[in-house]
Structure formats: C-alpha cells, structure tokens
Amino acid sequence: MLQVPFIRDNKDLVIERLAKRNIDAAEDINQVVALDEARRGLQTKLDNALAEGNKLSKEIGGLFKSGDIDKANVLKEKTSQLKVDSKELTEALNNTTSALNELLYKLPNVPNKLVPSGNTEDDNEVVFKEGDIPILDDDALPHWELAKKYDIIDFELGNKITGAGFPVYKGKGAKLQRALITYFLDKNTEAGYTEFQLPHLVNEASGLGTGQLPDKEGQMYHVAADNLYLIPTAEVPGTNIFRDVVVNEIDLPIAITGYTPCFRREAGSYGAHVRGLNRLHQFDKVEIIRVEHPTKSYEALNGMVAHVKTILQELKLPYRILRLCGGDLGFTSALTYDFEVFSTAQDRWLEISSVSNFETFQANRLKLRFKNSEGKNELAHTLNGSSLALPRVLAGILENYQTKDGILVPEVLQPYTGFKIIN
RNA sequence: GGAGAAAUGGCAGAGUGGUCGAAUGCGGCAGUCUUGAAAACUGUUGAGGGUCACACCUCCGGGGGUUCGAAUCCCUCUUUCUCCGCCA
Structure with missing residues (x-):
C-alpha cells in the first residue's frame, strides 16, 4: 500500500509513474488526498472531544471525593452531549478511513523510473x-x-x-x-x-x-x-x-x-x-x-x-x-x-x-x-x-x-x- | 476432543472502578568511584500517533458492552499453560 504522505507530497510524480502501468490514477489520487485531509480533520475534532471528556471525568471524580454530588451531577449532564458528539465523530472517522484504505488497497505500487512503459x-x-x-x-x-x-x-x-x-x-x-x-x-x-x-x-x-x-x-x-x-x-x-x-x-x-x-x-x-x-x-x-x-x-x-x-x-x-x-x-x-x-x-x-x-x-x-x-x-x-x-x-x-x-x-x-x- | 488456569512495559511481576501509563526487581542508558573494567551508589528509562516543539489522543492479548470514569466489571474471540483422552 502506498504511503499517504508520499502521495500528498508527490502527487504529479505518482500519477505520471502509475501511467506506466497504463492506468489513469489522477482521480483516485485526488480522492486519496481529499479523504486524507478529511480524515485528519475528523481525527483532530475527535481528539479534542475526547480530551474534553477526559478532563470532565477527572473533575467529576474529584467532586465525588469531596462529596459535592450536586455539582458532579451538573457536570455529568455536560458529558452526555460530548459522548454523542464523539460517537458521531468516531463513526465519521471510521467511514472516512475505510474509504481511504479501500482506495489505497486498489492502487498498485509506483514503478521505478527504470521501468519501461508498455502493455504486455x-x-x-x-x-x-x-x-x-x-x-x-x-x-x-x-x-x-x-x-x-x-x-x-x-x-x-x-x-x-x-x-x-x-x-x-x-x-x-x-x-x-x-x-x-x-x-x-x-x-x-x-x-x-x-x-x-x-x-x-x-x-x-x-x-x-x-x-x-x-x-x-x-x-x-x-x-x-x-x-x-x-x-x-x-x-x-x-x-x-x-x-x-x-x-x-x-x-x-x-x-x-x-x-x-x-x-x-x-x-x-x-x-x-x-x-x-x-x-x-x-x-x-x-x-x-x-x-x-x-x-x-x-x-x-x-x-x-x-x-x-x-x-x-x-x-x-x-x-x-x-x-x-x-x-x-x-x-x-x-x-x-x-x-x-x-x-x-x-x-x-x-x-x-x-x-x-x-x-x-x-x-x-x-x-x-x-x-x-x-x-x-x-x-x-x-x-x-x-x-x-x-x-x-x-x-x-x-x-x-x-x-x-x-x-x-x-x-x-x-x-x-x-x-x-x-x- | 473434555476439564481447569492464565494473558500487564525488553523480561519477571504487583495492581479488582477515579491524578494508574501503571508499584517493585532485572535489563538498558547516563553519571560518581576506578589507570581501565567489574562491583557499589545516584539519576534516568514503556509503545504508537500527533506537533517545528509543546499540547493532545490511543494502547494493560483482539473485538464489543456497562459507567461521568475501566488494566480492574460484563459478553465474545484468540492464544498460552496444567490435567485427561487421542496421536505422527
């Protein structure tokens, strides 16, 4: 499987070299780059949501310890929306990742420059x-x-x-x-x-x-x-x-x-x-x-x-x-x-x-x-x-x-x- | 195939719901001492992702669930070990 960072940095070269295999990969490559960007965006959002949740959990733990149950319950409310969000983000991330991988699994290796072009x-x-x-x-x-x-x-x-x-x-x-x-x-x-x-x-x-x-x-x-x-x-x-x-x-x-x-x-x-x-x-x-x-x-x-x-x-x-x-x-x-x-x-x-x-x-x-x-x-x-x-x-x-x-x-x-x- | 037990950092081995990414020992690395080395002592040391660097996220066999919060509770799969059976 090709490396995404390599594709990102060498888009034209990849397309040009894959043409030696008589395939036009331009569309797939563009899609890989787009999906990767989406994937990374979702990953960041998800990480932030999880970080927020972790922080709240720790606070709740502290409040329970000090016996401030009411305040803890207020914070609990807050976490429920966060949970919904991160669940959605996880799902979106998984979908994007598998779409990306499916595409990557289909792409053959990039031929070396020595590889002669030809069909048979x-x-x-x-x-x-x-x-x-x-x-x-x-x-x-x-x-x-x-x-x-x-x-x-x-x-x-x-x-x-x-x-x-x-x-x-x-x-x-x-x-x-x-x-x-x-x-x-x-x-x-x-x-x-x-x-x-x-x-x-x-x-x-x-x-x-x-x-x-x-x-x-x-x-x-x-x-x-x-x-x-x-x-x-x-x-x-x-x-x-x-x-x-x-x-x-x-x-x-x-x-x-x-x-x-x-x-x-x-x-x-x-x-x-x-x-x-x-x-x-x-x-x-x-x-x-x-x-x-x-x-x-x-x-x-x-x-x-x-x-x-x-x-x-x-x-x-x-x-x-x-x-x-x-x-x-x-x-x-x-x-x-x-x-x-x-x-x-x-x-x-x-x-x-x-x-x-x-x-x-x-x-x-x-x-x-x-x-x-x-x-x-x-x-x-x-x-x-x-x-x-x-x-x-x-x-x-x-x-x-x-x-x-x-x-x-x-x-x-x-x-x-x-x-x-x-x- | 039947019965039981277990799976935690490079290794060994604690940890049964909340500052636990995880005690301790060994190993590794750095230093002190030494002509040098060993020993001893002191410090340091899990992995992956992410970032210029931080932050931050993930990981206690795999997957799923309960919970505000899971190494810890539940389900499931896999693997390993012990005993029995079978067997090249």
Whole structure:
C-alpha cells in the first residue's frame, strides 16, 4: 500500500509513474488526498472531544471525593452531549478511513523510473543474456516426453490422485528435484541467507500483509473450515515474519531463504503453454527474501540478480534477464527482473525467477519498520526473488541436457544426486 | 476432543472502578568511584500517533458492552499453560 504522505507530497510524480502501468490514477489520487485531509480533520475534532471528556471525568471524580454530588451531577449532564458528539465523530472517522484504505488497497505500487512503459510481456526489456543454446538432434524431445521415456515424472498419476497440475516425481526425477532444492539452499546460505522452514498455510492477515488479499483472492487455495490459505509462494509466510515488527537499524539487512511447495489455482490460464511442467497447481520453489534500509534496497536488488546469475552459470543453462515493463509489473512491485531459461525442445523462454523490490509498499501494510538514527520509526524496504522455481529449471535441464544416451546431470548437481546420467 | 488456569512495559511481576501509563526487581542508558573494567551508589528509562516543539489522543492479548470514569466489571474471540483422552 502506498504511503499517504508520499502521495500528498508527490502527487504529479505518482500519477505520471502509475501511467506506466497504463492506468489513469489522477482521480483516485485526488480522492486519496481529499479523504486524507478529511480524515485528519475528523481525527483532530475527535481528539479534542475526547480530551474534553477526559478532563470532565477527572473533575467529576474529584467532586465525588469531596462529596459535592450536586455539582458532579451538573457536570455529568455536560458529558452526555460530548459522548454523542464523539460517537458521531468516531463513526465519521471510521467511514472516512475505510474509504481511504479501500482506495489505497486498489492502487498498485509506483514503478521505478527504470521501468519501461508498455502493455504486455513483449514490451519487457531484455537486459542480459548468457549461455549457449545447445544444438540438439532433430528428434530431441520436450521435457514431458522425456519424463515419460525415462519414467521420472508421472503426470497421469498426479491426475488420478489429485487432478491436473499435480505431477508425481519418481526415482531419479524425485532425486534430481531434491538435489536442486538442496543445491539452491546451499548456494543461498553461502551467500548469507539464513534458512527457514515456513508454514505452508497462512491466515488472512498474512495474505493482506503481502498483498495477495484482497485483490488476488481467487488465485489461492482456501481452506474454508479454518479460514486459511495455501501459500502461493514462500514470500507470504517469509515476509510476514516481519509483520508488526520494528527492527534495529544495525540489524539491517536481513536475508532469509526457504524452500516451500507453492499452490496456485491458476484460474483461467489454460491453453497451449501449460503442458508438462510449464504451469502447475503445486510446485516447489526456493525463495530469497530481504529486508533492507531504504537507501540500500536497489543495491540489494542488483545483488540478488547477481546471485541468481551465478546459480544459472553453474548449472550452465542458457538464460536471459528481463526488466518488466509497466504493464507486466506485479501489483506490489516497483521494479522487477525476470529470469528466463531457454527451453530448447519447446523453442521458448520459461520464467524461472522473478526478483523484485517492493520498496515500502509491503512494509506499509506489514507495519515493518526500523528505528532510524534519529530514533524515529521508518518503513523498511522489502525485496524477494526466486532462487529458483523448480519445475521450469527441471524442464530446462531435461531438455538442454538430453543426449542419445540419456539426460546428463549438470556437474554441480552430481554430488547431490549421486548419479551422472538419467537413462 | 473434555476439564481447569492464565494473558500487564525488553523480561519477571504487583495492581479488582477515579491524578494508574501503571508499584517493585532485572535489563538498558547516563553519571560518581576506578589507570581501565567489574562491583557499589545516584539519576534516568514503556509503545504508537500527533506537533517545528509543546499540547493532545490511543494502547494493560483482539473485538464489543456497562459507567461521568475501566488494566480492574460484563459478553465474545484468540492464544498460552496444567490435567485427561487421542496421536505422527
């Protein structure tokens, strides 16, 4: 959620930047400013009424003590009108505040100046490209065929047990997946991230905290009996660690990593590109999360990008990095870099990581602050990224490492798998 | 799942209707003493909002109620602990 004081002071900039997302926010922004002014006016009036009431109560207390009941009763009369007033003011204040919040919840984050304008993923800007795209035989197979051929992933079995999008990994497939998870976690902890094991279900407050609720309600699986949501990403439990927290400035930055399964309903996304591992309802992901000082967050974002790069370099996978355009930028993000790995047999790029700086957008909802050098509480910046999303990395490995004799295991993973080839 | 108890400042722990935002201890901070440190002693120290700074408002697990006035009384929810049952 955007900060009202920031909107107040930078009205034109906010409107101009939000235009990168192809939205005309002028009306909403003006309304935010107006509602905020009304809110503050009501708050002052209410505070004054309450102060008056407090004063009278104290006087009445004193009069009762000294036995001056008549005078006390006169003052009591006076308080009744005050009570009516403050009740009305409270109601008006609540109405104004919720109207303001409703509006604020609807407004996405203000894009960073680097964000290119554009509508669709075609307008994303390729900022980096690395790795050779292997030249495969004519009879090279897409990963879902390979999965069947070597009996390492069973899509139909998942279908039977649960439904489409819940594959079953078997034998060397399961082992390779586990090897990747461990490898990613090791890389992350080596880079200074502390490993966490987090809950896979979250409550409503956590969903609100990271911005999945209220706007993306339909994308999460909901456990109605207990009003809990299955996490769509470790970002939700991971970032909510810091909900309602004031950290010390010297404790920044905070860097954590965690492996979790992720559950996404993916309502409405059917079509040509959802085969095999490309789009699942349940998948595994290792996430990195940072809490940063506002002056350091973009440096940190670059650091996260560099970190993910080293992993892909070690895996020797061809990949590219995109700077997301305004139209493709997530609701809560100010700047996002997507990593895509080239899926040779499908002849297309697959998104395997998304690294974002949310600046204070999440921190504002979360009330995640740090005590600055002046002793004042200030909102921290939050960032997160995938390192990495498993299924598509797996798809990339299977397709790019296929040979006539089988699928080779990338060298860095061999200590983790204990085998060099899947055949 | 059943029965009972509890939730107060960084922590421990008083406080059952009126100068209580809250005793006391520990911790923190500052000082005295000391070559330095420790100990001892003295002072200081809850949080959030608001203000240039004050004023002022809010907060004793969450929400609601009674009252001129609630940490204190009532309702409700949540969480924790103890005992019993079940159990990976």
